[in-house]
Amino acid sequence: MAMKSKTDEELIGLIVQKHRPALEELYDRYAKLIYSFSYKIAKGDTDKTKEIVQHVFLRLWTTKSTYNPAKGQLANWLLTITRNIAIDLIRKEQKHNGTIPLELDDMLHIQGQQSEDVLQQVSRNLLKQQIQEAKRHLSEPQQRLINLLYWEGYSLSEIAEIEKKPLGTIKSRLHQTLKKLRNYFNEETGGVRHGK
Amino acid sequence: MENKCENLSLYMINELTALEKEEFERHLKTCTHCQHELESLQGLWQTLSYEVEEVDVPETLKADVMNFIFEENEAPQQEQKVKPTKKGFIDLIKLNFKKHFSPLSTAVAVVLVIGLVGLFWNNLQLKETITVLETKEADPSQIVSTHILKGQGLAASANGNAYLIQEGSTTNLVIELNNMPRTKDEEVYQVWLLKNGTRQNAGTLKPDQNGNGLITYRLPQSLSFDAIGITLELNPNNTQPQGQKVMGTS
Incomplete structure (x- = not known):
C-alpha cells in the first residue's frame, strides 16, 4: 500500500483533503497508543474507551489544521487531543454542570516544545x-x-x-x-x- | 523574577482567567526565565502521558471507528428526511387538483405548490440554522489550527499568532498581533486570506498604543486558505491589497 510509505505529516495533509485511506493508515499507526491512553483515563471501561477513540479519529477527520512536525511529535499532539476529548466525555457523563476544565488549548502544550x-x-x-x-x-x-x-x-x-x-x-x-x-x-x- | 512568574504553572494548565492569561502572555514575552520554565514544564506535562500500560486494541475497533466517522457522521440525513415528504405532498395535491381543475390550472397550481414547498424547505433549513446557533453555546470551542505570523518590512519587529477556532459549526479566525508599528490617521492593517493566488479580505485593525492588535473573523463555511498576509493600507475599504505587505505566515 502506498499509504505505508507516507510520513505522518503527509498523512495529515491527505486527511485534511478527506482521503480515507490516509485516516486508516494513521489509525493503524496510532490506535494502540490512543487506545491505551484512553483506557487509562476511562479506568478500564472498554465502551467508554471505544467512544473516546471514535471521537479522537472523528476530530482528526474533521480537522482543518495541517500538522507541523516542527511543533512536536505527532504522538504528543494526538495524546493532547485524546486527553481533552476523554476528559470532556467523562466529565460530561458525570453530569457535572460546572465548567468543564477543558478548554485546554489543543495546541498550547506542543508549541515551542x-x-x-x-x-x-x-x-x-x-x-x-x-x-x-x-x-x-x-x-x-x-x-x-x-x-x-x-x-x-x-x-x-x-x-x-x-x-x-x-x-x-x-x-x-x-x-x-x-x-x-x-x-x-x-x-x-x-x-x-x-x-x- | 517578578510576581508574575508565579502564574506560570497556572498558565500552563490553563487555569488563569482571560485577563490574567493576557497579562501573563505579555509578561512571558519579556521574561526569559519564564520562557525557559514554561518550555521545561510543558515537556514534563507532556511526559506525564507516557505513564500508560499498553493495552491490546480490540480487533473490531477499527471498523467501529470508521463506521462512526463515515456512516453516523457523514450521512446527509436532512435531505433523506425531507425529500420523501416533499414528493408525497406534491403527489397528493396533484391528485386532488386533477379531480377538479383543467391541466393548465393544475400546472399553475403545481408551480405554486412547488413554490410553497420551497418556502417550507427554506423554513426548515432556517430552523435548523437557528437550532445550530442556539446550541452553539453548549459546544466547547476548540483550536483547530495555529499559524505563526512574522513581521517584515516596516513591521519587521512584529509577531503574532492566528488561531482557527471551531465552535459548533462556526469557524472563527482569531489573529493576535504584537509589536506592530502604530498607524497614522486613516491607515489600517488589513488581513488577507490567500487561496490559490486569490485574496479574500478578512478585516482591518489598528493596534493599541503598545502595538498590540486583535481581530476576529468569522470564516464562511466554504472558505479555506493556504496563507495569511497582512498589509498596511491607507484606505480601510480596499477589496484588493494596495499597500505593502508587513506580515505573513511563513
Missing part, C-alpha cells in the same frame, strides 16, 4: 518507569493532585473542594509538585527537556 528528540530516543517504557519513579518522590497529596489534575481533569478549585483545602494551598501545591517532578527528571535523566 523541543523535547521530541529526547522522547524519540527514550523508549516509552523507560519513560514510564521514570515517571513512576519520579512520582514516588512526591508526597501523597502531591501524587493525588497530579492524578486528579492530569488523569481526571479536575480543575484546581474542584480539587480544593475534594481535598477540603483552600484554593491557595492547592495552587502552591501544584507549583511545588511540578517543580519537584521537573527537578527529578533533570537530575536523573539529564532532562525531560529540551535541546540545549
Whole structure:
C-alpha cells in the first residue's frame, strides 16, 4: 500500500483533503497508543474507551489544521487531543454542570516544545518507569493532585473542594509538585527537556 | 523574577482567567526565565502521558471507528428526511387538483405548490440554522489550527499568532498581533486570506498604543486558505491589497 510509505505529516495533509485511506493508515499507526491512553483515563471501561477513540479519529477527520512536525511529535499532539476529548466525555457523563476544565488549548502544550528528540530516543517504557519513579518522590497529596489534575481533569478549585483545602494551598501545591517532578527528571535523566 | 512568574504553572494548565492569561502572555514575552520554565514544564506535562500500560486494541475497533466517522457522521440525513415528504405532498395535491381543475390550472397550481414547498424547505433549513446557533453555546470551542505570523518590512519587529477556532459549526479566525508599528490617521492593517493566488479580505485593525492588535473573523463555511498576509493600507475599504505587505505566515 502506498499509504505505508507516507510520513505522518503527509498523512495529515491527505486527511485534511478527506482521503480515507490516509485516516486508516494513521489509525493503524496510532490506535494502540490512543487506545491505551484512553483506557487509562476511562479506568478500564472498554465502551467508554471505544467512544473516546471514535471521537479522537472523528476530530482528526474533521480537522482543518495541517500538522507541523516542527511543533512536536505527532504522538504528543494526538495524546493532547485524546486527553481533552476523554476528559470532556467523562466529565460530561458525570453530569457535572460546572465548567468543564477543558478548554485546554489543543495546541498550547506542543508549541515551542523541543523535547521530541529526547522522547524519540527514550523508549516509552523507560519513560514510564521514570515517571513512576519520579512520582514516588512526591508526597501523597502531591501524587493525588497530579492524578486528579492530569488523569481526571479536575480543575484546581474542584480539587480544593475534594481535598477540603483552600484554593491557595492547592495552587502552591501544584507549583511545588511540578517543580519537584521537573527537578527529578533533570537530575536523573539529564532532562525531560529540551535541546540545549 | 517578578510576581508574575508565579502564574506560570497556572498558565500552563490553563487555569488563569482571560485577563490574567493576557497579562501573563505579555509578561512571558519579556521574561526569559519564564520562557525557559514554561518550555521545561510543558515537556514534563507532556511526559506525564507516557505513564500508560499498553493495552491490546480490540480487533473490531477499527471498523467501529470508521463506521462512526463515515456512516453516523457523514450521512446527509436532512435531505433523506425531507425529500420523501416533499414528493408525497406534491403527489397528493396533484391528485386532488386533477379531480377538479383543467391541466393548465393544475400546472399553475403545481408551480405554486412547488413554490410553497420551497418556502417550507427554506423554513426548515432556517430552523435548523437557528437550532445550530442556539446550541452553539453548549459546544466547547476548540483550536483547530495555529499559524505563526512574522513581521517584515516596516513591521519587521512584529509577531503574532492566528488561531482557527471551531465552535459548533462556526469557524472563527482569531489573529493576535504584537509589536506592530502604530498607524497614522486613516491607515489600517488589513488581513488577507490567500487561496490559490486569490485574496479574500478578512478585516482591518489598528493596534493599541503598545502595538498590540486583535481581530476576529468569522470564516464562511466554504472558505479555506493556504496563507495569511497582512498589509498596511491607507484606505480601510480596499477589496484588493494596495499597500505593502508587513506580515505573513511563513
